[in-house]
Amino acid sequence: MAASESYPDDLKYHAEHDWARIDGGEAMLGITWFAQDALGELVHYEPPNEGDTIAKDSAYGEVESVKAVSDVIAPLSGEVLEVNAKVVDEPETVNDDPYGEGWLVRIRLSDAAEVDSLLNVDAYKQVVAEA
């Protein structure tokens, strides 16, 4: 059952429809409601490996529905600490709960200053409105 549209206040956003939840020197990353709605029900998640380095604004993985495939863009740079195995096994988790159970990776930030370049919820809602 897909979630209803929402953009939590406590997250930071990237214009490519990704979110980040910052927690000290680490961050949880995922895709927003808008992204999962555009793709449709996800059938596959191709994650990075634990230990990989990911770079801000570059793709770190892929998500697929039956009709589309999309790169997942990293809002921040860092080292992959954990990949969400639940999403690998049940990709539709992202549709049901994009900000909670549907997180994609947890990373250790390599450059905390990058957080400043992310959008807050209002700025991101603006991006969605114009999309």
Next chain:
Amino acid sequence: MKLIFEKSQGGRRGGELPRYDVPPAKVPDELKRERPPRLPELAEPEIVRHFTELSTRNFGIDTGFYPLGSCTMKYNPRVNERLAMLPGFRDLHPYQDEDAIQGALELMWRLQEALIEVSGLDACSLQPAAGSQGELTGLMLMRAYFADRGEGDQRDTIITADTAHGTNPASVTMAGYKLAKVETDARGNVDVAHLREMVNERTAGLMLTNPSTLGLFDEHIEEIARIFHEVGALLYYDGANLNAVCGISRPGDMGFDIVHINLHKTFSQPHGGGGPGGGPIVVRDRLEPFLPIPAVVKDKERFRLDFDRPKSIGRVRGFTGPFGVFVRSYAFIRSYGPRLREMSEVAVLNANYLLARLREAYDLPYDRLAMHEFVLSARSLKRDNGISALDVAKRLMDYGFHPPTIYFPLVVPEALMIEPTETEAKETLDEFADAMLAIAQEAEDDPQLLREAPHARPVKRLDEVLAAKRAIVKYGFEDHPDLSDTKAEPRQLEAQKGA
């Protein structure tokens, strides 16, 4: 409906094989098959019934109107099927000596000449197996051409339109080129200003189809050709839409240097549920040396295969190409002759007529005359009633029509790409238009009916998400142990062991 494996009965078979009084040969133990393959075990009547039943669950051009845009689903004349089965074509081995294949070689040469005339270029290879392979071959030709001129490293990029069929960018990657995309302007033409910014000495060439996938003839094609030729780049024509312009405008005259032709589109090779097709390429003189080997050439009054082509890119496929496809396309062309022009005229007339009948009820992204196909949008239906192009397509099935192409080209949201072709009567076009109009009305009055369509097919709407998740791509014998116990005995030389 059952799968053929579910109809198997152990020991049954379609027919007997001849037996010869020769010593049995022995396969070395380490190479021997341990367990027989679990092939179907049915007698011939059951085999015929099975495939007949399958065919009744399928819709072809023989069944009804099939306006799948970009695919040119025209009627396939039956005489061509008979001709392809003549023993002199059907039972001919490709390695027969040259004196023994003169009829086949002449047919191929004549087909080449006809394609050269239609495309307005100089030399042809029939070898590529389909349009996609023709595209890849054309890009390989470009690569060889530039390498030969010492510009191989310099030229690394191919430009495609944002309306391009997915094969174009896929071919670019397979050929080892980088991809750049040019935008389409508000009139549906390539955005020439954007193009000028992109083209430079690193450009190897352009891949374009004209008319485009929007069904529109590019009004600036001459300027586009100039832009590329000025920097020494080449133009590649995706022949998918050739049905619109045969005898009216030739890609060579438009400025294209390499053309692939889809024999299964313009020249009526039956589509066969997905294939076969043919993707011959026709090129300007200066690219001729790079064509695949062997070439089919005429030497005074005889025909032969020429392997002595030192600059050729090599072989892209086995032998000289899909010969049975050549027979059908050659026969098709010979049955029209110069009247191929009328074929295109009627294709364009039919498309514009349908467009005129449908433009009020659906959104028209580009308000121009169409060529052989046109693109509508179900955008308003989506906005007002939550009905998508997919829903329209599924409901059309209930009216007895194959749906048009949907969600392509990507630049049009909720796209419906409709290509009637020239072999449809006006009555059929009117029936289709009436159905489309009725569906637009149903979108307002009874949208749920559309969302649950189709209602009148052998199956209801199929769950593609489930298919992707389960990825069941073959029959699960393990789940049906009674069918897994397949036997296959060594041949007995004496009396028959019967089923």
Next chain:
Amino acid sequence: MLAEIGVSSVEELFRDIPAGVRFGRKLDLEPALPEQELSRHLEELAARNADTSKELSFLGAGIYDHYVPAVVDTVLQRGELLTAYTPYQPEMSQGVLQAIFEYQTVICELTGMDVSNASGYDGTTVAADACYVAKHATGRTKVVVTEATNPQVRQVVKTYAPGFGLEIVEVPHRGGVTDPEELRRAATDAACVIFQQPNFFGCLEPAPDLAAAANDAEAIAVAHVDPISLGVLEAPGAYGCGMAIGEGQSAGNYQSFAGPHYGFFAARNDFIRRMPGRIVGETLDAAGERGYVLTLQTREQHIRREKATSNITTNQTLLALGGLVHLSWLGPQGLREVGETCMGLAAYAQSKLVDSGLEPAFPDRTTFKEFAVRTGRNAQVAIRSARERGVHPGYALGRDYQGLDDVLLVAVTERRTPADIDRLVEALTP
């Protein structure tokens, strides 16, 4: 119709075409032929070819004169199948989709693999496909091919290699087969190793050892196999191969001067997301009934575009369907019998030729349906002389291999009889 459109002539429909690119004359093509004249013209062309009704043929070398049962023609002429296209709208196309699903199953059964696509163009291009998959799966850019693999397969792989960024290395044949040790050494850092079974000479390779040699080097073992042989020869999946490919023509297609036919491509489940071409999957409809759809389409060009696993769109479905019908008609028992018959007849032919004074080119090798024999003179001369007696004795191997100018590759299928073989022997006697 013109009134409805709002133009006054058909000519006006083309007003968007600039004058500079308008074709100003009539197409220079011969006048239209009505059906009867058309038939006469094509029949005349066909009559000038020496097909198998005119000359007893032992030609093989990749395309074979196997018996195509009449039911194949019956099924392929059903208009609903013949004149349909790719089943993009599955509710309109359950016939084609289910048939492809059955075909995929049959190919997996023959080859011992987990997934098959709906066909590739032919036995040569599927080898290029396999290289593309192997490159992306391993990250390596070297491909090893045996010299005993069909020359056309090797040529096509070499044509595709520059665009794919691949280096192709060949391992020579030793007396008609491949040495696994030599292969193992060559396979270091290779993405895949391609070998043919039976090979181009008709000889049985030590296939399990070749696959093991590839696997030792962490290269993917790719077997190029003959579908008609897989009732008597082991499935590649059973001896360590990651992919199995080949030319399908022997199963269900006429020779037809080499086309159209179909290439088959099957692989272990590890490679499913990298597979090129159409794949049909099973699913349920809205009423809970079983049905079939194209699946994993995100691999393909219409979705993934420049990152697609292949650009293939139109494939060879109808010909693959011919293969399905033929193999269904044979069943496992029939397939075994065809294999045994071909093998027995070929061995018989070889022994008769040896009795008549000719030498095998590769003595002591076990062969399947083809064998190489030394004629004692230039093979082309032997062919000419045999054809004067109404027999084409086989393929001149010297066209592709050094030192074999006197060697003929003779194919013997279940359509040949002992009497035919006697004629062959007689025709090759100088």
